[in-house]
Amino acid sequence: MATPIIPLAFFLLILSNPTQSLTDGFVYNGFNGTETNLTLDGASIIIKPNGALKLTNQSKNTIGHAFYSSPFPMLNKTNPSSPVAVSFSTSFVFAIVPSNPGGGGHGFAFTVSPSKQFPGAEPGHFLGIFNSFNNGNRSNHVFAVEFDTVNGFGERADSNGNHIGININNMSSIASKPASYYEKTNVEEEVDMKSGKPIQAWIEYDGVAKMVHVTISPLSIPKPSPPILSHPIDLSTVLQDSMYVGFSASTEELSSFHYILGWSFRTNVKPYPLNISRLPSPPREVTDSPFKLKTGAIIGVVLSVITLFFLTVLLSVILYRKRMHGENLEYWELDCPHRVRYKDLYAATRGFKESEIIGVGGFGVVYKGLLPSTGEAVAVKKISHNSVQGIREFAAEIESLGRLRHKNLVRLQGWCKRKQDLLLVYDYIPNGSLDSLLFNPKNNFVLRWDQRLNILKGIASGLLYLHEEWEQVVIHRDIKSSNVLLDAEMNARLGDFGLARLYDHGDNPRTTHVVGTLGYIAPELASTGKPSAMSDAYAYGVLLLEVACGRGPLDPNSPTGHLLLLDWVIECHREGRILDVVDPKLMSSYVEEEMALVLSLGLLCTQFRPEVRPTMRQVIWYLNGDDKLPVNSMSFGDSSRVDERDSIYLDMISRDGIKKPHRSSPFGEIPSRSNFRTRPYHSSSLGPVSYRSDVLTRLYTSSSSSSGAISVSSLEGGR
Incomplete structure (x- = not known):
C-alpha cells in the first residue's frame, strides 16, 4: 500500500x-x-x-x-x-x-x-x-x-x-x-x-x-x-x-x-505538467500616450539643437575612426564562426612582427600569437590583401573548416576582416608541420617509425570524416606534408582548407581549374578537372611514400636520378628491393611488414586509374590490420600510360596558375622545366613484389585467385 x-x-x-x-x-x-x-x-x-x-x-x-x-x-x-x-x-x-x-x-x-x-x-x-x-x-x-x-x-x-x-x-x-x-x-x-x-x-x-x-x-x-x-x-x-x-x-x-x-x-x-493555478497572469502594460511622446520629442529636439555643434564635431571624429577601422559584413560572413577583434590579433602578434612569423604560404603569412584576453597561444594566418585568389581562399576556409569538428583536423577558432586584411585564427600546433620534421629537423631530431605510422593513420581518419562522415563531401585538394601539423603528442592535424571544395553526398563534383601542389596532383585532374575523393586518395598515397622514404615528391637533385619519388619507388618495387627506399635516418628501426604495407599502400593509392585506388575507409582497414592488402602485384599500365603521366607533370610545371610547389623551406621555388628529366618504363607491368620472404608471409594473405594477381574489381567494389 x-x-x-x-x-x-x-x-x-x-x-x-x-x-x-x-x-x-x-x-x-x-x-x-x-x-x-x-x-x-x-x-x-x-x-x-x-x-x-x-x-x-x-x-x-x-x-x-x-x-x-x-x-x-x-x-x-x-x-x-x-x-x-x-x-x-x-x-x-x-x-x-x-x-x-x-x-x-x-x-x-x-x-x-x-x-x-x-x-x-x-x-x-x-x-x-x-x-x-x-x-x-x-x-x-x-x-x-x-x-x-x-x-x-x-x-x-x-x-x-x-x-x-x-x-x-x-x-x-x-x-x-x-x-x-x-x-x-x-x-x-x-x-x-x-x-x-x-x-x-x-x-x-x-x-x-x-x-x-x-x-x-x-x-x-x-x-x-x-x-x-x-x-x-x-x-x-x-x-x-x-x-x-x-x-x-x-x-x-x-x-x-x-x-x-x-x-x-x-x-x-x-x-x-504545468500547475495552472500557480501561473502568472498577462501583465497590464501601460503604453506611452501620444501627448507624452510628442512632449518628449520636442524636448529632445531642443536639447539636440543646443548641443548640435559639439555633437557634430564628436560624431565626425567617431565616424572617421570607424571608417578607418571598420569591418563591413559581406554575404559569406553571416554564417561563419566566431569573429575576433582586429586590435586583439594586432596585440597578440605584437603588431604582426616579422619575428613572430612561423610559416609562409602561397597566399599569406602565418604568425604565432598570444591572445591578450586569455593568454592562449594561437596561429594567425594573414591572407595577402592584394590577392583575389586569397580572398576566395579565405571565404572557403571559413565556410568549410569553420563547421568541421574532428580530432585530426586543425580547429578554426575565429576570423577577422579589416578593410583588405583577412585573417584566420587557429589552434596553435606546437610541433609545426610534418615536412619541417622530415626534411629540416632541429638538433638532429628524427621521427620514429611508430610516430610516422600514427601520423598516417590520423590523416586517413581525418580524410574519412571529410569524404564520408560529414554532412557534405569535402575534397581537400591540397594534401601534403607541409599541410600536416603535429601537436604536442605528435598527433596529426590536417589544415589549410583554402582549396577545399564541398558538394552534397550523391552529387558529382564540378569541373574546376587544376590546383594543388606538384607531385601530389592526380593525373586525371589534367584531363577532367574534377577533384574527387580519389584525387585526394592519390595525394595521400604520395604522402605515404614521402613519410616512409624521407624525401619529397619532387627532387631534381635526387642522387637516384629520379625527379619523382613515385618513379623511384616503382622501380625498386619492380626490381624486388622495395625496402631500399626507406628513409636512411630510421637506421632500420622499424617493423618491416609495417613499412612494406605502407609502401605498397602508397603505390596502390597512386594508381593511374582513379577507380582502382582504395577509399579512405579501405585505407584505414589496411593500416589497422582489419583487412589484407590486395596481393602480390600491381599493374601500373604500359609505357604509354607512364609517359602520359610524366607528360602531365611537365605540362603542369610549364603552366601559370598551378598552386605553390611542395617546398623544403618556406620560400622554395619550382625549378625550371629544363632541369627535369623522366624515366619511362618499357615493361607492360611491374613484376611481383619480391620483399624478403618472411616479410611477405606476414604481410599478404592468399587470394581466391590462384595467380594471386591484384583484383581491380575488388578495389572498385569496396570491401
Missing part, C-alpha cells in the same frame, strides 16, 4: 515548485528565480514580481530570445553510422497583447537550435531566427513551430494571418493551419491568439513514428484531441547531437507584447 506514495509525492513536488530543472527536462510555473537557468537577449526580460517572461515590447522591429541555458542531447547514437532524433515534447502557456488595439505583429516561435545566438537575424517575418541570406540553408539545423498573428513568410495576402506553422531551416512553413482546436470530433473552434488571453500549446515529436504534433487551446480547456496540426518529418538530418530549446519573437511596424507564462520540456517522454 506504501508504494504509490513515492510517485505521488514526486508529482506534488513538481506542482508545488514553480521552478524544477531535471536531467531530461524542466518545468517552470512562472519565471521568478530562473535567471541562472535562462539565457535572455534582445528585448526579453522577466517581469518582477509577476514572474512572466516578456519576449518583446511595444518597440518596432525588435527581437527577443529566451533559451534554456544548457543544451540537450537530441540524437540517439546507438548506431553511430545512422543516428536517430530522440522523441521530445514541450508544453507552454503564452499570451499575445497588441500594443495598439486592432493590430499586432509579428509573432514568436518555439525553437530548437544548435546555438542560443542568432547573429545577423532579422525581425518581422524572420522572427529573429534567420535573415535574407541564410534563410533556407540546410546548415542552419533549426526546427521551429511558429505562432504568427499576421501573414507568414511567403504567404498570400488573403491567407489567414492567425496561424501555426512548422518550419525547418526556413521561414516558409512545411505545414500550417489556422490557430484552432477540436472542441468535438472534427469540429474546429478558432483561437484568436492576439486576444491577450492565456493560451496553452503542446508540441510533441515522436522519434519512432517520425511525426510532429501541435495542439493549442484556451487555458481553461484541457488538452484537446486530436492535434490541430500533424506532419510527418524525420528530424534526424535536421537536429545535431547537442541542441538548445527556447523561444524567439519579433515585431515589425506593428508590435505586440509576447509573453510566456509557464513552460515545460522533456525528452523521450511527455512533458512535466
Whole structure:
C-alpha cells in the first residue's frame, strides 16, 4: 500500500515548485528565480514580481530570445553510422497583447537550435531566427513551430494571418493551419491568439513514428484531441547531437507584447505538467500616450539643437575612426564562426612582427600569437590583401573548416576582416608541420617509425570524416606534408582548407581549374578537372611514400636520378628491393611488414586509374590490420600510360596558375622545366613484389585467385 506514495509525492513536488530543472527536462510555473537557468537577449526580460517572461515590447522591429541555458542531447547514437532524433515534447502557456488595439505583429516561435545566438537575424517575418541570406540553408539545423498573428513568410495576402506553422531551416512553413482546436470530433473552434488571453500549446515529436504534433487551446480547456496540426518529418538530418530549446519573437511596424507564462520540456517522454493555478497572469502594460511622446520629442529636439555643434564635431571624429577601422559584413560572413577583434590579433602578434612569423604560404603569412584576453597561444594566418585568389581562399576556409569538428583536423577558432586584411585564427600546433620534421629537423631530431605510422593513420581518419562522415563531401585538394601539423603528442592535424571544395553526398563534383601542389596532383585532374575523393586518395598515397622514404615528391637533385619519388619507388618495387627506399635516418628501426604495407599502400593509392585506388575507409582497414592488402602485384599500365603521366607533370610545371610547389623551406621555388628529366618504363607491368620472404608471409594473405594477381574489381567494389 506504501508504494504509490513515492510517485505521488514526486508529482506534488513538481506542482508545488514553480521552478524544477531535471536531467531530461524542466518545468517552470512562472519565471521568478530562473535567471541562472535562462539565457535572455534582445528585448526579453522577466517581469518582477509577476514572474512572466516578456519576449518583446511595444518597440518596432525588435527581437527577443529566451533559451534554456544548457543544451540537450537530441540524437540517439546507438548506431553511430545512422543516428536517430530522440522523441521530445514541450508544453507552454503564452499570451499575445497588441500594443495598439486592432493590430499586432509579428509573432514568436518555439525553437530548437544548435546555438542560443542568432547573429545577423532579422525581425518581422524572420522572427529573429534567420535573415535574407541564410534563410533556407540546410546548415542552419533549426526546427521551429511558429505562432504568427499576421501573414507568414511567403504567404498570400488573403491567407489567414492567425496561424501555426512548422518550419525547418526556413521561414516558409512545411505545414500550417489556422490557430484552432477540436472542441468535438472534427469540429474546429478558432483561437484568436492576439486576444491577450492565456493560451496553452503542446508540441510533441515522436522519434519512432517520425511525426510532429501541435495542439493549442484556451487555458481553461484541457488538452484537446486530436492535434490541430500533424506532419510527418524525420528530424534526424535536421537536429545535431547537442541542441538548445527556447523561444524567439519579433515585431515589425506593428508590435505586440509576447509573453510566456509557464513552460515545460522533456525528452523521450511527455512533458512535466504545468500547475495552472500557480501561473502568472498577462501583465497590464501601460503604453506611452501620444501627448507624452510628442512632449518628449520636442524636448529632445531642443536639447539636440543646443548641443548640435559639439555633437557634430564628436560624431565626425567617431565616424572617421570607424571608417578607418571598420569591418563591413559581406554575404559569406553571416554564417561563419566566431569573429575576433582586429586590435586583439594586432596585440597578440605584437603588431604582426616579422619575428613572430612561423610559416609562409602561397597566399599569406602565418604568425604565432598570444591572445591578450586569455593568454592562449594561437596561429594567425594573414591572407595577402592584394590577392583575389586569397580572398576566395579565405571565404572557403571559413565556410568549410569553420563547421568541421574532428580530432585530426586543425580547429578554426575565429576570423577577422579589416578593410583588405583577412585573417584566420587557429589552434596553435606546437610541433609545426610534418615536412619541417622530415626534411629540416632541429638538433638532429628524427621521427620514429611508430610516430610516422600514427601520423598516417590520423590523416586517413581525418580524410574519412571529410569524404564520408560529414554532412557534405569535402575534397581537400591540397594534401601534403607541409599541410600536416603535429601537436604536442605528435598527433596529426590536417589544415589549410583554402582549396577545399564541398558538394552534397550523391552529387558529382564540378569541373574546376587544376590546383594543388606538384607531385601530389592526380593525373586525371589534367584531363577532367574534377577533384574527387580519389584525387585526394592519390595525394595521400604520395604522402605515404614521402613519410616512409624521407624525401619529397619532387627532387631534381635526387642522387637516384629520379625527379619523382613515385618513379623511384616503382622501380625498386619492380626490381624486388622495395625496402631500399626507406628513409636512411630510421637506421632500420622499424617493423618491416609495417613499412612494406605502407609502401605498397602508397603505390596502390597512386594508381593511374582513379577507380582502382582504395577509399579512405579501405585505407584505414589496411593500416589497422582489419583487412589484407590486395596481393602480390600491381599493374601500373604500359609505357604509354607512364609517359602520359610524366607528360602531365611537365605540362603542369610549364603552366601559370598551378598552386605553390611542395617546398623544403618556406620560400622554395619550382625549378625550371629544363632541369627535369623522366624515366619511362618499357615493361607492360611491374613484376611481383619480391620483399624478403618472411616479410611477405606476414604481410599478404592468399587470394581466391590462384595467380594471386591484384583484383581491380575488388578495389572498385569496396570491401
